Amino acid sequence: MPDPRFLQIHTLTSYTGALLNRDDSGLAKRLTYGGALRTRVSSQCLKRHWRTAEDPHALHAIDGAEAAFRSRDLVTKLVLGSLEPEDVAKAIEPAFQKAVYGDKATTKQGRQTLLFGNREIAWLRAEAERLVREAAGDPKAAATAATQWGKDFKKNIAAMREGVALPGGLTAALFGRMVTSDTSANITAPVHVAHAFTVHAEESESDYFTAVDDLSEDEPGADTIQETELTSGLFYGYVVVDLPCLMENLGPAAVDLAGAVLHNLVHLIAEVSPGAKLGSTAPYGRASLMLLEAGDRQPRSLAEAFRTPCDPDMAAATDALKKHLCALDRAYATGEARRMLSLSDAVFDGAEAGTLKEIADWAAALPGRLV
Template sequence: MTAPRFLQIHWLASYPGTLINRDDSGLAKRLPFGDAVRTRISSQCLKRHWRTVEDDWALNQIGPEMAVRSREVPEYRVLPALEAEGVATDEIRKAVVLALAQALYGDKAEDVSKRQALLLGEPEIRYLISKVSEIAAAAADAKSAGEAVKTAFKEEKANLSSMRKNGVLEAGLESALFGRMVTSDRAANTDAAIHVAHALTVHAEQGESDYFTVVDDLARDAGESGAGGIFDTELTAGLFYGYVVVDLALLKSNLGGDGALAGKVCEHLVHLIATVSPGAKKGGTAPYAFAEALVVEAGSRQPRTLANAFRQPTAARSEAAAAALAAHLSSVDEAYGAHEKRHHLSLQPIEVPNSSRIGLDGLGKFASAMASA
C-alpha cells in the first residue's frame, strides 16, 4: 500500500441528560436530516474541546508551541509586555497598541466588540511585541508612534506571512491543524488539514424541559416558604455519530514535512476524539463519556462520510447504530471497492467489514503509522 492521502475517523458516543451544545436561544443545537430532526454538536464545539483539554494526550503535549485565539491580543499580551519592559511612556504604549490593533483587526478596531477573534501563534505574538517595542522606544510622542506602527504595517504588508519562511508552525500548532484566516494579511492564512463534521444523533432528537428551583437557605431557616428562584432548561440525550478527516499530505506540509510529527498529531487526535467530551452545564449534568465505537480508515480516495447510514433514524443503542454503520460501509465497499485499510474499536463485539478490532492504544498507533508513512 502506498502512503495514504487521507485518514478518516468515525465515532459513536452516547450522552444522557445533557445540554452539550446550545444555540443563541439556549436550546440544544439541531439539524434536520433524513426522516427526523437530530440533536447536533457543532464542529466548532468539538474542536474547541480537543484544542484546550489538559491531559496526557493534549495537543500542547506534542511539542510545537500553541496559539491564542482572541480579539484583544494587543491589549492583553502586547501592552503588558511593553509595560513590563518599561518601554516609552504610557501614552506612547497605548498609541502603538491601538495602531497595532487597527493593523490586525481593521479600522474599527477601537471598538473591541467589532473585532473578530484572531488566532495568533506564540512566536507571532513575540514578533509583534518586538516590533512595536522597537517603534515605541524610538518615538518622540504618542502621535508619531501610532503613525510609525501604521506605516510599518503598510510598508511591510506581509507582517505575519513574512514569518512563514520559518514554517507554518510560527502561527501555532492549532493553525497547522485546523487552519486560520487573517483578513489583514491573507498570505498568512493556513488551510485546515483536519476537517471536522458536525456530530448528529443517529436517532430523532430526544429532549425534555428540566424545571428546577433554587432553595434560599436563609429564608428557609427563617421559616419562610417558597423558592429563591424558579428556572427551566432543556436537557437532551443522544447517541451521536461524528466524522473527522485528516488530509495527511497537507498536514505534513503544514508541519514542515515532518512525518514523525504528523504521526504524533494523529495519534493524539484519535485519543482525543475517543475520550474528550464536549459539553456545557458540566456542574449540573457531568457530560462525560468515552466513544462506544471508533473506526479509523487510511486511503487515498476522496473521503466519504458514513452519516448516511443513519438517514433513516436507528434505535438509540450502540449495537443498532454500529450494525447500521457496518451495513452501510459494506454497501459502499461492494459498490466502490474496499480500498481503505481500517481498524476499529468497540465496547461490544461488532463486525466491521475488512477491519480488525483493536484497543485505543493500537488504534492510535495505527493512525500514527499511516500519517508518518
C-alpha cells in the first residue's frame, strides 16, 4: 500500500420517521440530485454532532485534546468576564473587541462568530489582567495602554500561536477556522465532510398532532394542534481526512494524537446520529455499512452510484455502491487499501471485513506510516 495521504469514509445509514435536520421553515433539508428530490443532512449538522458528542469515543476526551469555543462573546464572557475593577475592565474592552473581531466589533451584531481555543483565550485573559494591573485603577490609563497593545496584537498572538500546540483547540485542528479580521489565524480543515443524502427519492409525510390540556373541561381537550414533517431514508455519507494536513495541525505529538483522532472519528461517524425531535422520534441509528479507503490519490465520492435513485433498501444500495466502485477501479486502478464493516454479507473488492473496533484500529495506525 502506498503511503496514505487520504482516508475516505463511506457510510450507509438508515433512519425511520425522523426529522434529522431542519431548514428555516422547520421542514427537512432537501437536495435535488439526478432529477429526484432527496432528504439531506447538512455537513454542518453532522460535524456539530461529532464534535460535541458525549460518548465513550468523544473527541474532547482524547488525551492531549484542547477545548475551543465558538461565539461572538469570547471577549465579554471569557476574556474580561469577572475582571476587576469593573470600570477598568470596561475601559480596555473596545481595544480587545477590535483586536479579536476586527473594526466592526463595536456591536455584537457586527462581530463574526469566531472559534478560539483555550490557549488563545488564556493568553488574552493574561494580557487583559496585566493591562488592568498596570493601570492601577485608572480607566483612562488602561484605555490608552490597551489601544497601544492593540497595535501589536496580530504580531504578538501570531508568536503565541507558533509557540504552542493546538492554539485553536482540537476543533479548529480538525474542522478548520476562518477569521476574516486576521487571515494569519486561519486554519485549513483536514476533515472534509459532504452533505449526506438519501440514495432514493425522498420519503416524507406531514405528521398531524395535538397536545391535550389535562385540565380542560371540554372533550377531547386538545389545546394545541400542529403539523410537523417526518422523513425516512437510507443515507449515503462521505468524509475525507487529509492525513498530512491533520498531522501538521496537531503539532509535535501528531502521530499518537492523529491516531487517536482517527480511531474516535470512525466510531463517531458510525454510531452518533444527528437529529432533532429526540423525545418524539428517537432518531438513533448506526451505519449498516462503512467502507474505509486509504490511498495517495485525490479522493472521489461514490455518490455517483446513486445519481439514479435506487430502491429504498440496503441490498439495492449496496449493489449500486459496489457496481460503481468496481467501475472506478477498472478505469483508474488507484489501488486504495480498504477495510469495511457490514451488517449483511456484502463483500467489496480488496476490502477486509471487520468489527467497528477493528477498522477503527486500522485507521488509527495510518499516521504512523507517514513518519
